[in-house]
Amino acid sequence: MKKVLKFILGPKIVKLLRGLTPNLQEESEEVIKARQRFYGEFIKPKDLVFDVGANLGNRIRPLLNIGARVVAVEPQKECYTILKKKFGNTIEIVPMGLGEKEETKDFFIADSHTISSFSEEWIEHVKKERFKNYTWAKPIKIKMTTLDLLIERYGLPKFIKIDVEGYELEVLKGLTYVVDMISFEYTVPEQTQKAKDCISQIAKYNPEIECNFSIGESMQFELNGWRSVTDFTNYMSTEEFIASGFGDIYIRRIF
Numbered sequence: 001m002k003k004v005l006k007f008i009l010g011p012k013i014v015k016l017l018r019g020l021t022p023n024l025q026e027e028s029e030e031v032i033k034a035r036q037r038f039y040g041e042f043i044k045p046k047d048l049v050f051d052v053g054a055n056l057g058n059r060i061r062p063l064l065n066i067g068a069r070v071v072a073v074e075p076q077k078e079c080y081t082i083l084k085k086k087f088g089n090t091i092e093i094v095p096m097g098l099g100e101k102e103e104t105k106d107f108f109i110a111d112s113h114t115i116s117s118f119s120e121e122w123i124e125h126v127k128k129e130r131f132k133n134y135t136w137a138k139p140i141k142i143k144m145t146t147l148d149l150l151i152e153r154y155g156l157p158k159f160i161k162i163d164v165e166g167y168e169l170e171v172l173k174g175l176t177y178v179v180d181m182i183s184f185e186y187t188v189p190e191q192t193q194k195a196k197d198c199i200s201q202i203a204k205y206n207p208e209i210e211c212n213f214s215i216g217e218s219m220q221f222e223l224n225g226w227r228s229v230t231d232f233t234n235y236m237s238t239e240e241f242i243a244s245g246f247g248d249i250y251i252r253r254i255f
Contacts, residue, residue, distance in 0.1 A: 027058060031217075036062035038219040039159075042181055042252075043068050047158035050150060052098055052171060053185075055114060057083050059161060064090060071154050073098055075142045079113055092154065098164070099144040100173035106139035115165055118142075122166020125190040146174030159183075163248075169194055172201045179206070180253045186213070187246045188236070195249060196233050203229055208254040215247040226252060 039059075043049065045067030051059055054072035056079055063070050070091040074080040080095045097105060097118055108123060110116045111134055117123055123136055147160065156177060162168050162184040172184070182202060186195040203209060211232035212221045222244075227235065235241055 027061070032062050032065070034219045035059060036065050038214075039063060039068075040066055043159055048155055050147070050154075050157045050160045052147075052160060053163035053165070054083060054093075055079050055163070057086055060087060060091060068158075071150065071157070073150070075107055076109070076113055076116055094145070094150065097142045097144045097167075098147060098150075098171045098174060099167070100170050101144070101146060102149070103144050104141050105144050107142040108136040108139050110134050110136045117165035117167060118170070119164075119166035122191070125166075126187070130187065130190070147171065148174055148176055151177050161248075166191065166194070169198050169201060172198055175202075176205050178253065182251045183248045184251075185246065186249050188242050188244065192236060192242070196236060199229055199233060199249070199251065202251050206253060209251050210254055211249060211251055213241075213244070213247055213249045215244045218247070221250070222247075 039062055043063065043066050047068050048071070049063050049068045050071050050073065051057075051063070052073045054060065054074040055076075057072065060070055060072060060083075064087070071094060072080075072083055072087075072091050073094045073096065074083060075095065075097040077095070080093055083091070083093055097107060099105060099118070105118050107118055108116060108120070110131075115126070115131055115134060116136070127134065127136070151157070157179060159181040160175075160179055160183070162171050162182070164171055164185070166187075168184040172182075184195075184198050188195070199211065210226035210228060212223050212226050214220055215222055
């Protein structure tokens with residue numbers, strides 16, 4: 001059966017479909033509403049949002065339901081093709097990667113589209129344990145742009161969500177504007193220091209910030225109150241935080 005599917009659909013589409021099922025399961029009405037409630041705490045109608053590493057767009061529908069304007073950044077052709085079919089002209093799609101500067105970079109395609117990455121360092125870490133049953137193909141060349149250039153083109157976003165499998169710091173190095181809310185994915189213990197470096201990078205241009213986080217796909221803040229950069233980075237070294245495994249760190253501008 002697998003051979004028949006590969007013959008009919010082609011190997012690339014078969015690989016994409018392997019990783020597609022979890023995304024379809026996540027897009028239940030219950031999950032969409034949970035994400036909508038969460039994002040609705042800080043996103044309002046007509047707010048501009050950058051979804052960096054949009055993948056198949058599981059965060060886009062709840063953002064659109066709120067009334068946000070979405071710019072989706074996604075370098076994988078198989079993924080941004082699906083984004084176009086799902087959302088049409090209701091979003092702006094940037095079929096590129098983001099980094100510190102404009103250039104062309106190697107992008108490593110995994111046999112699950114959710115873990116393709118620009119970061120060889122990240123791949124080397126996660127393929128030992130967390131994703132040891134997955135493989136990454138030879139890289140393809142992808143054109144890169146920066147957050148600053150996107151802001152110059154589309155405007156200053158209210159929120160930037162970054163989920164780029166270990167390349168978060170390089171994406172943030174391309175940002176010098178002050179943004180109200182930024183989230184980026186973390187994985188610990190492998191990338192604890194890298195996550196701390198991401199916070200430090202944001203603080204270079206926006207020192208008046210505070211931090212919180214959500215575990216996995218919980219779509220809720222774990223800390224009752226937001227913490228200072230110093231308090232939060234210290235907390236990141238605790239057993240409690242390391243036990244969370246992965247999730248998203250949220251950085252909020254203090255007004």
